[in-house]
Amino acid sequence: MSHTPxxxxxxxxxxxxxxxxxxxxAAAQIEVADGPVVLTGPNGAGKTNLLEAISFFSPxxxxxxxxxxxxxxxxxxxxWAVAAQVExxxxxxxxxxxxxxxxxxxxxxxxxxDRETASSANAFLDHLKVVWLTPEMDGxxxxxxxxxxxxxxxxxxxxDASHGTRVNALERALRTRNRVLEDGGDNRMLGAVExxxxxxxxxxxxxxxxxxxxxxxxxxxxxxDASLFPYADIALDGALERLLATAPAVxxxxxxxxxxxxxxxRDRAAGRTLEGPHLCxxxxxxxxxxxxxxxxxxxxxxxxxxxxxxxxxxLVTAMQGHAPVVLLDDVVAYLDADRRAGLFAxxxxxxxxxxxxxxxPLAFEALADAExxxxxxxxxxxxx
Amino acid sequence: xxxxxxGPEIERxxxxxxxxxxxxxxxxxxxxxxxxxxxxTLMAPLALALQDVLGKIVECxxxxxxxxxxxxxxxxxxxxxxxxxxxxxxxxxxxALERANAINAKYHVLGGVLSPLDGxxxxxxxxxxxxxxxxxxxxxxxxxxxxxxxxxxxxxxxITDLLRDSGVxxxxxxxxxxxxxxxxxxxxxxLSAAIRARxxx
Numbered sequence: 329m330s331h332t333p334x335x336x337x338x339x340x341x342x343x344x345x346x347x348x349x350x351x352x353x354a355a356a357q358i359e360v361a362d363g364p365v366v367l368t369g370p371n372g373a374g375k376t377n378l379l380e381a382i383s384f385f386s387p388x389x390x391x392x393x394x395x396x397x398x399x400x401x402x403x404x405x406x407x408w409a410v411a412a413q414v415e416x417x418x419x420x421x422x423x424x425x426x427x428x429x430x431x432x433x434x435x436x437x438x439x440x441x442d443r444e445t446a447s448s449a450n451a452f453l454d455h456l457k458v459v460w461l462t463p464e465m466d467g468x469x470x471x472x473x474x475x476x477x478x479x480x481x482x483x484x485x486x487x488d489a490s491h492g493t494r495v496n497a498l499e500r501a502l503r504t505r506n507r508v509l510e511d512g513g514d515n516r517m518l519g520a521v522e523x524x525x526x527x528x529x530x531x532x533x534x535x536x537x538x539x540x541x542x543x544x545x546x547x548x549x550x551x552x553d554a555s556l557f558p559y560a561d562i563a564l565d566g567a568l569e570r571l572l573a574t575a576p577a578v579x580x581x582x583x584x585x586x587x588x589x590x591x592x593x594r595d596r597a598a599g600r601t602l603e604g605p606h607l608c609x610x611x612x613x614x615x616x617x618x619x620x621x622x623x624x625x626x627x628x629x630x631x632x633x634x635x636x637x638x639x640x641x642x643l644v645t646a647m648q649g650h651a652p653v654v655l656l657d658d659v660v661a662y663l664d665a666d667r668r669a670g671l672f673a674x675x676x677x678x679x680x681x682x683x684x685x686x687x688x689p690l691a692f693e694a695l696a697d698a699e700x701x702x703x704x705x706x707x708x709x710x711x712x
Numbered sequence: 713x714x715x716x717x718x719g720p721e722i723e724r725x726x727x728x729x730x731x732x733x734x735x736x737x738x739x740x741x742x743x744x745x746x747x748x749x750x751x752x753t754l755m756a757p758l759a760l761a762l763q764d765v766l767g768k769i770v771e772c773x774x775x776x777x778x779x780x781x782x783x784x785x786x787x788x789x790x791x792x793x794x795x796x797x798x799x800x801x802x803x804x805x806x807x808a809l810e811r812a813n814a815i816n817a818k819y820h821v822l823g824g825v826l827s828p829l830d831g832x833x834x835x836x837x838x839x840x841x842x843x844x845x846x847x848x849x850x851x852x853x854x855x856x857x858x859x860x861x862x863x864x865x866x867x868x869x870x871i872t873d874l875l876r877d878s879g880v881x882x883x884x885x886x887x888x889x890x891x892x893x894x895x896x897x898x899x900x901x902x903l904s905a906a907i908r909a910r911x912x913x
Contacts, residue, residue, distance in 0.1 A: 490902070500829070500862045507828040517834065520826070520870035524862055531904070577904070 339651035340456035341681045342382065344413040348426075349401040351377035356708050360699045364675065364682040368689045368711070369703030375685035378708065379460065379655045381410040382683060384425050386458040387449040387485060387492045391655065396427055396437060405429040411440075416455030417650040423452055453489045457644050460655035461637050469621035469629050473609040480564075480610045484539040486644045486652065491535050498532050501525040502601055505588075509596040518592060525604075526585040530577050533568045533605040540564045540610070546643045547636075551615060556670040557635035558628065559615040566608030612636070631667065634659065638674050651680035661686040669694055722748075774845070776821035776838040778803050786819055793817050795852040797845065799871065801825050801864065809857060817855070820845065825858065825867040834870065842871070846878045856884040886911075 346357045352374040358365075367375045376392075383391040390399075400408040409426030416423075424440035439446040441455070459482075468475055484491040505521045513521075544562055551559040571580045587603050588595075595601050612621040614632060621632055637654075645651040654675070660668055672695055675682050684692065685703075689711070692698055700711035716723050722744065730740035747755040765780065772784035779785055786792065786806070796817035800806050806819050822837045846854065856871055858864040872882050888906025889895065895903065 497862050501866075504828050504862065504866065511828065513828065513833075516870060516873050517826070517828075519873055520866045520868075521828075523869040524865045527865075528862070 338417075338649070339645075339680050340417060340653055341415045342412045342456075342653060342683075343415060345378070345381065346409075346411045347378070347381045348409040348411075349404040350381055350399065350408045350410060351401060352706055353377065353708075354401060354404075354706060356706075358701060358708060363697035363699045364672075364684060364695060366689075366692045366695065366698045366700045367683070367685040367703050367708070368687065368692065368700070371687055373703045373705055374708070375703045376462075376657050378703070379657050379683055379685055382412070382653065382655060383458055383460055384410050385412060385414075385423055385449070385452045385456060385653075387453070387489075388482070391460045391462050391657065397430060399427060414456055417648065418455055421455050423455060425449065425452075450489050450492070457486045457648060457650070457652035458655065459486055459637065459641055459644065459652045460657065461633065461659050462655075462657040463659075465633060466626075466630060468633060469612055469624070473607070476610040476612075477606075477608065480536055480540070483543065483640050484535050486640070487539060487542070487647050488535055491532075494528065494532050494535065498525070498528040498606065501528050502604070502606055506595075506600055509592065510599065519589070522585055522588040525588065525601075526581045529568065529584055529605045530572070530581045533564075533566065533572055533580075533608065534577055536605070536608070537564050537569050537572055542647070543636075543639060543643055546646070547615075547639045550639065550642070553616045555635070556667045557631050557638065557674065558617070560621070560632050560636050560639075561613040561615045561618075562636070563611045564608055565611045566605060567603060568605050569608055630662065634671060638678060641678055641680055645678070645680070651678060654678070654680045654682045656682060656684045658685055658687075660684055661688055661691045665694075772821075774841070775819050776823055776841065777806060777819060791816070795850060796855065797842075797851060797853075798855045798857050799842065800857050801859065801867070805857060815855070822867070825861075825863045826870055827863045837867075839871070839874065843874060843878075846875055846880055851880045853881045853883060856882065858884070860887055 341362075342360065344357065344359045346355075347353050348355050350356075356378075358378070367378055369375055380390050380392050380394070389395070397406070400406045406429040407427060409424065411422065411424040414421050414423055422440075422442050424443075425437060427437050437449075439449055439451060441451055446452070465479065468479055481491060481495055501521065501524050505518070505525055508517050508521055540562055547559050547562070568580060568584055571583060575583075584604070588601070591601075591603060612632065613619060614621060614624050614628060617624070621629055624632065641652055641654055660671065663671060668691065686692065689700070692700070701708050702711045718726075725747075726737070726740045726744045729735055729743050730737045732740070735743065747758070768780035769778060770780065770782045771778055772782050772787055774783045774787045777784040777786055781788075793816055796815070797820050798806075798809060798815060798817050799820045799822065800809065801822050801824060803821055806821060809815065809819075820838070820842050822839065822842075824832055824837055826832060826834065826837065842854075845851070854871075854875060856868045858868045868884050872884075875882050886906075886909035888902060888909055
């Protein structure tokens with residue numbers, strides 16, 4: 329990381345965060361200046377809740393992937409709100425999101441930009457990008473491929489705002505095909521569904537492939553065998569993705585369509601679609617050692633993941649011209665002193681606004697210019 | 713539950729108006745009060761108009777549109793191009809295209825889109841009559857004016873296949889650059905679709 333040149337691109341910054349009836353908080357507000365933000369407090373005090381609140385300024389269900397009805401403070405009317413005063417890519421802006429008190433059976437989420445309604449969280453992406461690392465991601469390399477696909481899709485989403493919509497459409501197309509197979513639908517119906525599925529599947533695979541290739545280039549540009557955060561070798565592993573590397577997308581669509589048609593009996597028997605981008609995997613290896621990430625030690629996996637996240641943040645900065653807001657939930661405490669110092673240096677070089685949480689204030693002592701806050705159940709205040 | 717502020721007849725009116733799309737309970741109260749205030753000039757003619765339409769409304773047996781006559785006003789309009797049929801999912805889409813004054817053609821309303829996940833199959837849509845209209849001859853083009861959702865696009869592929877051997881040209885709406893849009897703000901999917909649907913100038 330010592331070779332990383334300082335990033336001069338402007339950064340998106342949250343200046344003030346206000347949360348209302350959110351998780352463990354009835355109400356709380358944090359105002360921050362320029363330094364990295366450090367939230368410390370005992371386990372269960374609500375540190376992650378604050379990071380989660382920020383993660384809602386990104387499309388999706390936030391860093392906990394929470395269902396909408398689980399976010400509001402217990403005992404309230406079910407409504408909740410998060411607002412942020414942001415110095416973003418387009419200047420000063422007030423972003424807001426929240427949920428109304430649930431009526432009937434559908435809790436709805438609302439999005440506001442400068443007090444005007446926005447149609448979805450995608451609109452926030454014009455102003456700021458948010459990326460995060462959480463302890464739940466520690467098992468990423470040894471867990472199921474679905475976790476790595478979700479991780480990859482978040483990486484893509486930060487550089488391609490429409491990726492989420494595309495992935496949702498692909499999932500619907502897959503469910504539709506499985507249902508038609510199950511219901512014994514005729515060939516014409518299956519053909520229609522597969523036509524759409526092939527278009528969406530190839531679009532999703534191409535977007536993932538492009539991000540992986542860009543990220544690999546970014547990693548290669550900063551690869552340093554001596555770094556405490558080893559560089560990763562990354563590749564997208566899947567039949568469709570391999571085809572896309574050598575053939576035009578339209579041709580791959582035709583071939584995927586033919587595969588789907590040939591596989592109908594097999595897929596009908598299995599009750600699901602056995603080929604496609606919904607089964608690809610993000611292959612990650614320890615670059616200097618040339619060893620698959622899954623076979624690395626727990627500590628090495630953690631360092632690899634942090635290195636990957638830093639590379640991605642640099643890629644987002646390079647592509648968008650603005651550094652993203654980085655959330656590191658409980659990441660610092662588990663690093664030794666050298667790695668901690670290395671991480672702080674890398675974050676400083678990144679130029680992004682970073683929000684970090686941890687139980688032990690001592691772990692952040694080396695950060696001279698940090699904005700420190702103490703978190704206690706239901707409240708947060710500036711540390712003295 | 714709030715206490716009633718008016719007699720049951722008025723409360724019922726509020727309740728019914730509140731079921732209209734775009735109206736919540738609060739705006740339904742406002743609309744009711746407005747009707748009461750203008751009962752001679754608005755409420756009475758509205759009641760008559762509702763009664764009148766209720767008694768006469770029919771589904772067009774040719775295209776599936778709703779009107780007070782069968783065949784509908786659109787189907788019997790001799791000034792429309794008879795060789796082109798625009799296929800839409802709902803009557804609302806027909807009205808939207810007419811509002812845009814985009815094309816002077818006849819229509820075919822499917823009554824929805826294929827959605828196996830919601831239990832909507834080919835037999836639930838107005839597809840048989842579309843095939844019959846195409847087979848009856850005299851058509852040059854069928855335009856599929858369906859949305860860009862998974863279900864709408866699946867429906868478009870289905871109809872394309874259904875009419876493949878009919879000898880009639882089947883086209884669909886272009887997906888691409890919105891009017892007033894800038895290229896660098898478009899996602900790659902939309903850009904690829906726009907390139908695919910490019911036209912000669």
